[in-house]
Amino acid sequence: MWDTARMDVKRVVDVIRVDPADCKGGTPVEKAPDPELGTDVIPAERYYSESFMKLEWERVWTKVWLLGGRADDIPNPGDYICTDIGKESVLIVRQHDGSIRCFPNVCLHRGNRLRPEGLGNAEQFRCMYHHWTYGLDGKIERLPDLCTFPQGGPPGMTLPSLPCTEWNSFVWYSLNPEVEPFDDYIAPLKEHLEPYHPERMAWKRDVTMEWDCNWKASVDAFNETYHVQGIHPQLLWYLDDVNVQIDCYERHNRYLVPFATISPRVAMPSQIPPAIDEIMRNAGMDPAEYEGRVSDIRRDVQLFKRKHGAAQGKDYSALNDDQLTDDYHYMIFPNVALNVHADDILMFRQRPHATDPNKMLYDVWVFELVPQGEEWPERPRHRRFKHGDRSIGQVLDQDAYNLPTVQLGMKSDSFPGLWIGEQELRIRHFHKVLDDYIYGPGGKGPDDI
Amino acid sequence: MDLGLQGKKAIVVGGARGIGYAVAEVLAREGCDVALSARGEDSVKDAVASLSRYGTKVVGKPVNVKRAEEYKAWLEWAIEELDGVDVLIPLSSAGGGIGSEKYWYNAFETDVMGPVRAVEAVIPKMTEQQRGAIVLVASTAALEAMGGPQAYNAMKTSLITYGKQLALAHGKDGIRVNVVSPGPVEFEGGNWDMIKGTMEKFYQSQLRQQPAGRLGRPEEIAKAIAFLASDAASWCNGSHLVVDGAFTNRTHF
Numbered sequence: 001m002w003d004t005a006r007m008d009v010k011r012v013v014d015v016i017r018v019d020p021a022d023c024k025g026g027t028p029v030e031k032a033p034d035p036e037l038g039t040d041v042i043p044a045e046r047y048y049s050e051s052f053m054k055l056e057w058e059r060v061w062t063k064v065w066l067l068g069g070r071a072d073d074i075p076n077p078g079d080y081i082c083t084d085i086g087k088e089s090v091l092i093v094r095q096h097d098g099s100i101r102c103f104p105n106v107c108l109h110r111g112n113r114l115r116p117e118g119l120g121n122a123e124q125f126r127c128m129y130h131h132w133t134y135g136l137d138g139k140i141e142r143l144p145d146l147c148t149f150p151q152g153g154p155p156g157m158t159l160p161s162l163p164c165t166e167w168n169s170f171v172w173y174s175l176n177p178e179v180e181p182f183d184d185y186i187a188p189l190k191e192h193l194e195p196y197h198p199e200r201m202a203w204k205r206d207v208t209m210e211w212d213c214n215w216k217a218s219v220d221a222f223n224e225t226y227h228v229q230g231i232h233p234q235l236l237w238y239l240d241d242v243n244v245q246i247d248c249y250e251r252h253n254r255y256l257v258p259f260a261t262i263s264p265r266v267a268m269p270s271q272i273p274p275a276i277d278e279i280m281r282n283a284g285m286d287p288a289e290y291e292g293r294v295s296d297i298r299r300d301v302q303l304f305k306r307k308h309g310a311a312q313g314k315d316y317s318a319l320n321d322d323q324l325t326d327d328y329h330y331m332i333f334p335n336v337a338l339n340v341h342a343d344d345i346l347m348f349r350q351r352p353h354a355t356d357p358n359k360m361l362y363d364v365w366v367f368e369l370v371p372q373g374e375e376w377p378e379r380p381r382h383r384r385f386k387h388g389d390r391s392i393g394q395v396l397d398q399d400a401y402n403l404p405t406v407q408l409g410m411k412s413d414s415f416p417g418l419w420i421g422e423q424e425l426r427i428r429h430f431h432k433v434l435d436d437y438i439y440g441p442g443g444k445g446p447d448d449i
Numbered sequence: 450m451d452l453g454l455q456g457k458k459a460i461v462v463g464g465a466r467g468i469g470y471a472v473a474e475v476l477a478r479e480g481c482d483v484a485l486s487a488r489g490e491d492s493v494k495d496a497v498a499s500l501s502r503y504g505t506k507v508v509g510k511p512v513n514v515k516r517a518e519e520y521k522a523w524l525e526w527a528i529e530e531l532d533g534v535d536v537l538i539p540l541s542s543a544g545g546g547i548g549s550e551k552y553w554y555n556a557f558e559t560d561v562m563g564p565v566r567a568v569e570a571v572i573p574k575m576t577e578q579q580r581g582a583i584v585l586v587a588s589t590a591a592l593e594a595m596g597g598p599q600a601y602n603a604m605k606t607s608l609i610t611y612g613k614q615l616a617l618a619h620g621k622d623g624i625r626v627n628v629v630s631p632g633p634v635e636f637e638g639g640n641w642d643m644i645k646g647t648m649e650k651f652y653q654s655q656l657r658q659q660p661a662g663r664l665g666r667p668e669e670i671a672k673a674i675a676f677l678a679s680d681a682a683s684w685c686n687g688s689h690l691v692v693d694g695a696f697t698n699r700t701h702f
Contacts, residue, residue: 010637234647266646267638270466271544273647288551293489 002422004242008229009264015243016299018320026320027192027328029256032247037428041417044410045449047214052438052449053357060334060437061086061175065185067336067349068092068164068171069119070203070365073379074100078122078136081171082115084361087354089113091125092164092171093136102164102173103138108154118382134159169198189252189330195318196340201367202377204344207392208363208384211400213407215335215352215360216434220418221399222329222337222348223426225257229265231398236263237273239327248429255426257327259341260298269294279325282343284308298325305342313371316342331426333433343369358407362400364392453680455480458531460524462514462567463541465492467639468586468631468674471667472538473500473507475675481536482506484527488513506531514541514563515555524570536678537571537583539564544640545590545601556600561607568615572624581624582678585612586670589632589693605630609689616687625686627677632693635664660695669694 005012020030046052069081069092080093082105089105091114105114107127114125114134124141126133133142138159146153164173165182167190172182183190211218221227228241235241240258242265247254260279262268272280276297277287283305292300302321309316309324316324319342330338338347345367353359370376383390387404391397409415420428435444454476464473464485473485477500485500486509487493493509500507508530512523528534543559546552564585575581590596591606612628619626633655635641641664645652656662673692676682691701 234649237643237647267642269638269640269643271640271643273643275647286549286551288546288549288555 004264007242007264009242010267011264013240013243013261013264015240015258015261017245018322023320026195026318027323028188029320029322030247031245032249034246034425035248035429035432037425037432039420042420042428042431043417043449044415045417047216047407047410048357049449050357053352055438056352056434057086060434061352063174063176063179063437064334065163065172065174065179065182067332068102068173070367071100071166071169071171072199073119073203074171076121080115080120080122082117082120084117084351084354085175086352088175089117090162090173090175091115092173093122093138095136100164100166100171101137102162103134103159104162106159107132108140108159109143168194169201186252186332188249189332192254192328193330193338193340195323196342196345197315197318198345198367200315200369201345202370203366203379204368204377205364205366206380206382208361208382209392209400210384210386211360211362211403212358212387213360213403214357214410215350216431217403217406217410218348218350218360218362219331219335219337219430220424220427221403223253223331223430224424225255226421226423228263231402232395234275235395236266237269238275239263241265244423246425248425251333251433252331253426253429254328254330256322257329258298258322258325259327260301260325262294272297284312301325313373314343314369315372331430333430334437364396450681452479452675454536454675454678457481457535458533459483459536459538459678460527460531460534460567460571461485462537462539462563463487464538465489465496465509467636468634468667468670469538469540470496471671472540472674474503475668475671476536476678477503477505477507479675479679480505482531483508484531485509486512486514486523486527486541514566515558517562517566520563520566521570524567528571528574533578534571534574535578535581537567537581538586538674538678539567540586543601545596545599547597547599553600553604556604560601560604561611564608565611568626572619575624576619576622579623581619581622582682583612583615583624583626584674584677585609585626585628586674587612587628587630587689589630589691589697591630592691592699593697612689613687620686625677625682627682627685627687628689629670629674629677630689630691630693631665631670632691632696633659633664634667634670636667639667658696663694665692665694 023029066085068083074094077094077096080091082091090102091105092100092102094100107114109132112127112129114127124133124135131144135141140153140157143153162173163179225241225244228235240261241263245256260276272287280287283301285304302324305324324342328340335350347365349363351361439448459476459481461469461473463469465487473483477483482505490511493511497507497509512520514520541559541563543555585608587608588605590602609628612626615626633641670692677685
């Protein structure tokens with residue numbers, strides 16, 4: 001842990017944190033030992049090289065578990081999620097027996113995509129081109145004029161099956177038929193994330209932005225709080241970007257950021273900042289009634305939510321006090337970032353472009369806790385925009401604004417690579433995990449990018 | 450020009466930070482003994498320690514002006530500690546807020562009753578001495594649009610009226626009462642510091658309304674207050690001085 005007193009701060013803050021001993025059975029809060037990852041430059045070339053992009057496709061995207069979508073979008077038989085990853089597209093389909101299956105979204109006849117990306121319901125998947133028709137289980141149910149194919153139908157008369165599973169309200173799939181069991185892959189995050197009960201949260205936003213940067217530039221952007229003082233100055237009156245606990249696990253990582261508090265980088269105000277005022281109102285408190293100091297608000301919001309949550313139809317019993325205010329921010333390798341909170345989840349799925357390493361797809365998914373007894377809200381429609389075409393909120397706009405120039409600068413002959421500090425340990429960890437997938441464990445050589 | 454503040458005894462309510470601290474500092478530097486308050490014990494301690502370098506008597510104790518009994522006891526304590534009172538500057542404020550009725554009670558208790566209770570506590574002593582100067586601190590938010598309709602603006606407005614009437618009532622006893630209305634003032638940890646960080650566009654729009662292209666500094670308000678509190682302003686009574694770098698548009702006839 002860095003020495004906060006020597007950083008560019010105005011105050012040294014001793015953050016009240018829950019005692020790990022009090023959190024048994026809930027989300028673990030122990031600080032994981034920091035991995036020794038050295039101080040090397042992370043080569044810039046991996047952000048724009050087409051050959052590295054190809055390696056990523058062969059050794060990462062087609063090998064790992066990937067986030068497909070939200071399980072409650074496909075409750076009934078025939079409901080499906082069609083989602084793209086790189087040059088591939090898959091169908092995740094609810095079966096008659098309630099299970100899910102995953103198939104490549106491609107007609108075995110001439111290669112046409114069976115469905116456009118998005119959600120739907122089908123009794124069968126019929127290709128528009130020649131009406132080859134597949135059942136929910138992927139089997140070819142009708143192949144017009146089968147007698148005119150002397151070689152017969154494609155092997156087994158079925159679409160290949162891809163591994164898929166449901167966990168914690170989300171569906172996951174893999175392009176790799178030999179992928180390890182999901183439980184092994186996701187470890188140790190099951191016990192971390194299940195206490196948030198995402199199944200009690202409803203869709204609030206579903207947006208995809210086409211960003212003009214490599215997908216890893218986006219992953220990096222959310223993996224450190226060092227940038228808050230740079231591009232999100234307003235958040236200094238909302239969170240503590242300095243006293244952040246970083247935990248790196250086998251391939252995933254997280255950090256814990258105190259919210260509803262004032263950054264040590266600015267002087268303590270006497271008035272309640274607007275964003276913290278909003279946190280208090282959302283918790284059911286009246287900021288005008290608040291007699292404490294601004295520095296006491298985080299703890300008082302925790303105590304208030306603990307006391308009044310149940311009466312508001314919000315069951316916080318599985319969460320510790322810090323989780324009632326703070327941002328527990330997880331990164332699920334390779335491409336999912338989740339800001340999990342007691343009342344909402346703000347998550348990003350960061351997907352590579354099919355052909356261009358300078359572009360990516362940035363999915364913003366927001367879910368909000370629906371208090372018990374309240375009506376489940378209507379699902380918002382998915383929207384898709386190009387970089388900068390629409391605002392996605394002040395904070396994410398600030399993140400987005402920066403990334404194209406990061407991508408451009410990466411290519412400078414004067415920029416060998418990322419010069420990473422301790423506050424950015426998660427970036428280093430992410431790239432180390434990536435290295436091990438690309439070059440084999442510990443296999444990255446000095447000349448490898 | 451000699452302000453004639455040397456040896457005077459001054460009470461500054463809300464004197465640990467911002468304009469209040471700057472007032473306490475100017476007064477101490479000019480040779481006043483100072484008693485100051487704030488809500489937090491630490492901030493009082495820091496302010497007292499820092500102001501003691503001017504060599505006058507500086508005392509402080511935390512108090513919440515919304516708690517009437519506690520506050521009245523504080524005022525008695527301050528007069529006793531200073532062994533009299535020549536100058537009173539009550540600056541405590543609950544600040545702004547829209548959306549809850551409670552903001553009206555907060556502003557009333559802090560921005561109005563804070564000064565009212567302080568005035569009532571010092572008037573007997575000043576009358577007895579036949580000498581005293583009180584400066585109330587209102588705001589340009591009393592004069593022109595600022596931040597939407599809210600208690601802060603309305604309650605600050607009442608101080609302008611109250612100050613004039615105090616002047617009329619107590620001038621015969623050698624007590625002068627004046628009002629200063631500062632425009633936006635920026636200092637570290639102050640509201641405009643936070644607004645600069647959290648609502649940058651709004652902050653910039655306010656800067657554009659400032660002919661000098663900047664907000665005020667606490668000491669620029671404090672010096673105007675100190676002048677009105679000093680014998681140099683012996684013929685200023687019942688006046689209202691706007692100190693805003695020409696931020697307000699109206700002409701103050």
